[in-house]
Amino acid sequence: MRKSTKHSLVKEKNKMTNTYRYLPDTEQDKKEMLDFIGVSSIEDLFADIPAEVRLTEELNIPDAQSEPEVLKSFSKLAQKNINADQYPIFLGAGTYDHYIPSVVDHMISRSEFYTAYTPYQPEISQGELQAIFEFQSMVCELTGMDAANASMYDQFTALAEAASLAIGQTKRSKVLVSKSVHPESRQILTTVARGQNYGVGEIGLSVDVTDLEQLKAELNKDVAAVIVQYPNFFGSIEDLAAIKELAEANGSLLIVSSNPLALGLLQTPGKLGADIVVGDMQPLGIPMSFGGPHCGYFAVNKKYIRKIPGRIIGQTTDDNGNRGFVLTLQAREQHIRREKATSNICSNQALNALASSICMSALGKKGIREMAMQNIEKADYTAKSLQSKGFTVVNESAFFNEFVVELPRSVKEANAKLLEAGIIGGYDLGIDYGKENQMLVAVTEQRTKEEIDQFVGALEAVING
Amino acid sequence: MAEYNELIFEVTRPGRVGYSLPKSDVASINLEDKFPKHLIRDEEAELPEVAELDLVRHYTALSNKNHGVDNGFYPLGSCTMKYNPKVNEVVARYPGFSRVHPYQASETIQGALELLYNLQEELAVITGMDLVTLQPSAGAQGEWTGLMMVRAYHESRGDGDTRKTVLVPDSAHGTNPASAAVAGYDIVTIPSKENGLVDVEALKAKLDEIGGSVAALMLTNPNTVGLFEQEIVEIAKVVHEAGGLLYYDGANTNAIMGKTTPGCMGFDIVHLNLHKTFTGPHGGGGPGSGPVGVKKEIIPFLPVPRIEKEGDKFVLNSNHPQSIGRVKGYYGNFGINVRAYAYIRTMGPVGLREVSEGAVLHANYLFKKLEPYFDAPFKQLCKHEFVLSGDKQKKLGVRTLDIAKRLLDFGYHPPTIYFPLIVSECMMIEPTETESKETMDAFAEVLIQIAKEVEENPDTVLEAPHTTIIGRLDEVAAARNQIVRYTKPEAAKVAVEA
Numbered sequence: 001m002r003k004s005t006k007h008s009l010v011k012e013k014n015k016m017t018n019t020y021r022y023l024p025d026t027e028q029d030k031k032e033m034l035d036f037i038g039v040s041s042i043e044d045l046f047a048d049i050p051a052e053v054r055l056t057e058e059l060n061i062p063d064a065q066s067e068p069e070v071l072k073s074f075s076k077l078a079q080k081n082i083n084a085d086q087y088p089i090f091l092g093a094g095t096y097d098h099y100i101p102s103v104v105d106h107m108i109s110r111s112e113f114y115t116a117y118t119p120y121q122p123e124i125s126q127g128e129l130q131a132i133f134e135f136q137s138m139v140c141e142l143t144g145m146d147a148a149n150a151s152m153y154d155q156f157t158a159l160a161e162a163a164s165l166a167i168g169q170t171k172r173s174k175v176l177v178s179k180s181v182h183p184e185s186r187q188i189l190t191t192v193a194r195g196q197n198y199g200v201g202e203i204g205l206s207v208d209v210t211d212l213e214q215l216k217a218e219l220n221k222d223v224a225a226v227i228v229q230y231p232n233f234f235g236s237i238e239d240l241a242a243i244k245e246l247a248e249a250n251g252s253l254l255i256v257s258s259n260p261l262a263l264g265l266l267q268t269p270g271k272l273g274a275d276i277v278v279g280d281m282q283p284l285g286i287p288m289s290f291g292g293p294h295c296g297y298f299a300v301n302k303k304y305i306r307k308i309p310g311r312i313i314g315q316t317t318d319d320n321g322n323r324g325f326v327l328t329l330q331a332r333e334q335h336i337r338r339e340k341a342t343s344n345i346c347s348n349q350a351l352n353a354l355a356s357s358i359c360m361s362a363l364g365k366k367g368i369r370e371m372a373m374q375n376i377e378k379a380d381y382t383a384k385s386l387q388s389k390g391f392t393v394v395n396e397s398a399f400f401n402e403f404v405v406e407l408p409r410s411v412k413e414a415n416a417k418l419l420e421a422g423i424i425g426g427y428d429l430g431i432d433y434g435k436e437n438q439m440l441v442a443v444t445e446q447r448t449k450e451e452i453d454q455f456v457g458a459l460e461a462v463i464n465g
Numbered sequence: 466m467a468e469y470n471e472l473i474f475e476v477t478r479p480g481r482v483g484y485s486l487p488k489s490d491v492a493s494i495n496l497e498d499k500f501p502k503h504l505i506r507d508e509e510a511e512l513p514e515v516a517e518l519d520l521v522r523h524y525t526a527l528s529n530k531n532h533g534v535d536n537g538f539y540p541l542g543s544c545t546m547k548y549n550p551k552v553n554e555v556v557a558r559y560p561g562f563s564r565v566h567p568y569q570a571s572e573t574i575q576g577a578l579e580l581l582y583n584l585q586e587e588l589a590v591i592t593g594m595d596l597v598t599l600q601p602s603a604g605a606q607g608e609w610t611g612l613m614m615v616r617a618y619h620e621s622r623g624d625g626d627t628r629k630t631v632l633v634p635d636s637a638h639g640t641n642p643a644s645a646a647v648a649g650y651d652i653v654t655i656p657s658k659e660n661g662l663v664d665v666e667a668l669k670a671k672l673d674e675i676g677g678s679v680a681a682l683m684l685t686n687p688n689t690v691g692l693f694e695q696e697i698v699e700i701a702k703v704v705h706e707a708g709g710l711l712y713y714d715g716a717n718t719n720a721i722m723g724k725t726t727p728g729c730m731g732f733d734i735v736h737l738n739l740h741k742t743f744t745g746p747h748g749g750g751g752p753g754s755g756p757v758g759v760k761k762e763i764i765p766f767l768p769v770p771r772i773e774k775e776g777d778k779f780v781l782n783s784n785h786p787q788s789i790g791r792v793k794g795y796y797g798n799f800g801i802n803v804r805a806y807a808y809i810r811t812m813g814p815v816g817l818r819e820v821s822e823g824a825v826l827h828a829n830y831l832f833k834k835l836e837p838y839f840d841a842p843f844k845q846l847c848k849h850e851f852v853l854s855g856d857k858q859k860k861l862g863v864r865t866l867d868i869a870k871r872l873l874d875f876g877y878h879p880p881t882i883y884f885p886l887i888v889s890e891c892m893m894i895e896p897t898e899t900e901s902k903e904t905m906d907a908f909a910e911v912l913i914q915i916a917k918e919v920e921e922n923p924d925t926v927l928e929a930p931h932t933t934i935i936g937r938l939d940e941v942a943a944a945r946n947q948i949v950r951y952t953k954p955e956a957a958k959v960a961v962e963a
Binding site: 070114147188354 | 484491493496501515532541547557558559560566567572573580605606612692697721748752753794797799809810822823827829879884899933936937938940943948
């Protein structure tokens with residue numbers, strides 16, 4: 001690429017080397033460009049910024065680091081954390097330690113994917129567009145729904161968007177959300193609902209699942225949607241069929257937040273009557289990464305397709321009849337509709353949607369069932385082991401890969417002791433449910449029998465100790 | 466090699482697998498003994514069945530049909546498609562970051578919290594704000610978070626019921642009015658002048674008329690046509706005098722680092738797009754990260770949890786009663802924040818200033834090269850990006866869309882087109898500081914050649930692209946037919962054995 005002028009430039013400039021490897025301009029380049037523009041200095045290009053708002057000193061942040069220094073200082077920071085490679089982890093509550101096939105990170109590291117942006121130019125973005133079309137298809141397969149979008153920020157914001165869709169669709173004034181829905185989902189829903197001026201009512205628990213009697217009592221013509229989680233926050237499987245019956249009789253939509261791995265074995269929310277299904281793809285191919293980026297999904301019954309937030313990819317043909325993919329139904333979106341858009345979402349979590357597509361393809365039809373089954377079996381084994389040591393398991397309904405165990409002392413104390421034993425313990429239900437002695441325990445396929453036995457033994461020692 | 470056009474579902478062969486799990490080492494379970502029958506799946510999910518190499522070939526083939534910054538020039542205005550440093554990718558994948566659970570005990574996540582705390586502090590310096598939250602996932606969510614704080618601020622002063630309007634210039638990003646609407650606001654549009662800048666007289670007139678109902682003005686500076694709003698001090702003054710707040714859309718921060726800050730300009734609330742200015746990367750559409758910085762008076766309303774320092778320990782604190790609440794799961798898109806922090810560490814204060822200087826130098830250089838061949842609605846100094854109009858070409862029957870498609874033939878990603886809406890046949894070009902002079906020269910030559918083609922041989926442009934793997938796609942049919950998922954032919958579906 002470099003032209004023949006290179007040699008003469010080198011001669012002039014061999015005492016001047018650039019400092020920053022991401023900035024290509026040499027002094028000679030700068031001079032040539034300034035000359036061409038017709039100004040004498042870079043400063044002249046900033047003459048339009050009034051003096052009274054100009055900085056007079058450099059930004060007060062630490063000096064630049066070389067690449068080896070960056071690697072070293074970040075490694076030091078990373079080592080101040082305890083990670084799941086070091087300690088077996090029994091913490092879930094919406095984010096899980098699962099097997100991620102090595103092929104996933106390799107494929108998403110192809111920079112044709114990760115250095116591109118939203119596929120506005122379909123002719124040179126068919127790779128991304130097709131990958132997301134496949135993602136939408138797999139989400140539909142797992143949820144049993146007709147259409148899905150190209151991703152949301154996370155399961156929590158996806159759930160709030162679903163509630164807003166239901167409010168807009170039904171013109172009713174509130175949603176009902178079960179307390180067995182993830183606490184962060186409910187918190188974000190509350191923030192979003194305040195913005196859009198609709199109400200949020202909470203339905204209490206019947207032990208480990210939604211209290212259907214209370215739900216029945218609270219349903220009225222103001223209720224746009226009933227929101228439940230499947231499996232719920234405590235790992236238990238809600239009876240969607242019974243909930244659908246109540247919601248439908250009231251003309252309310254059924255919104256289900258669902259762990260896609262569990263849907264490898266559970267009946268699809270679609271078949272059980274869900275109108276909108278949301279959730280997070282994190283269990284399928286996305287690292288825990290201290291809580292993000294993960295990848296929300298959003299799937300609907302076909303009649304709501306024009307109300308979906310965010311990007312949707314559709315199949316079409318080019319002028320020669322070849323199959324191709326494009327961003328479609330864009331008239332819903334903010335760049336066209338501005339304040340009348342179905343949502344303000346623009347950037348989504350596309351690269352993580354790609355990661356989960358690759359993971360779903362690697363696991364495939366058989367693998368997702370096998371992985372889901374191992375989660376059920378290992379959680380079941382752990383619960384039974386704990387019971388055999390005299391612990392009480394709170395769940396009365398069947399659970400997926402999580403359950404609640406009652407301890408004779410606080411989870412906080414127990415977790416501190418577990419940590420000393422080299423184990424990351426479960427989630428403290430004292431935080432959101434006021435049950436200081438109840439621990440939400442997650443057991444994925446990653447946990448070996450040996451680790452589970454250690455966990456049970458350590459918990460027993462904590463209690464006795 | 467033959468062209469590959471299969472869907473992953475079409476290369477599926479029953480029986481193939483692409484995974485490897487250890488055999489279960491605990492007792493097996495009969496699903497029906499545990500779950501009610503009606504809650505057990507009765508039909509298998511039709512996920513692909515491929516061997517690992519099939520999978521690798523498939524996604525490699527797809528990647529080959531995609532253009533990223535690493536493939537070539539990508540001057541997509543407003544999106545800051547700069548180079549994505551590789552060291553960022555390495556550090557974000559350290560197990561100490563990627564294999565950490567968000568609910569781990571505070572003493573086991575001190576490194577993560579320290580990183581986030583430092584990033585907050587440094588972004589506050591870069592924006593001239595007093596405190597920053599890293600929670601929002603992307604720019605649009607940052608805008609909404611900011612506007613929810615605007616709302617909480619006015620409510621705290623008893624003005625919540627009267628201040629129901631957000632002012633947005635007609636040149637604003639589409640997310641601005643959309644985010645304001647989602648935060649419960651009515652939108653009033655402020656016109657731009659002929660010179661591309663906000664019409665301050667019109668703004669004043671509007672404030673005289675409805676000032677008491679104005680909650681905030683949202684502004685991008687430099688604005689979306691790449692010009693610095695030189696009357697920013699006056700704008701800030703009149704909005705503040707009317708009792709409104711000033712919201713800064715930080716999409717264009719790449720132009721001003723180390724030169725000025727939104728804080729200096731008088732803004733109260735700022736969002737940044739870490740996937741733009743701070744090398745995200747863009748990921749094919751995300752994930753991004755949209756931190757929000759605020760001035761002192763707005764601090765009480767920041768979302769929870771906040772990351773704070775107590776002595777030499779870092780803690781998460783949700784005990785802020787005036788907070789707007791939670792806006793995003795956990796603590797934001799951590800992995801993107803790690804990358805942005807690596808970038809800031811790599812550049813330092815001088816480097817970031819040189820980034821903005823380079824971005825502005827490049828935009829002015831490329832503008833000067835192209836300006837004689839197209840309509841240039843704003844013939845003046847630009848910042849990090851500039852707009853051209855294809856009106857001159859349109860008169861010859863060739864639209865900006867056609868010019869964009871013709872650029873594809875030369876291996877370039879086209880500029881942003883038809884935005885901002887105030888410029889007809891708009892092309893919005895942002896070269897960024899990481900592109901070399903040679904790259905810009907070559908791009909300019911091609912665009913000039915296309916301008917000549919429009920005059921001499923318009924069909925070449927009208928029928929473009931000629932070299933891409935696929936021609937222009939029928940978007941109308943896509944919207945009409947609504948094929949948004951693959952469906953396996955019905956007959957081939959197999960019920961799960963009971």
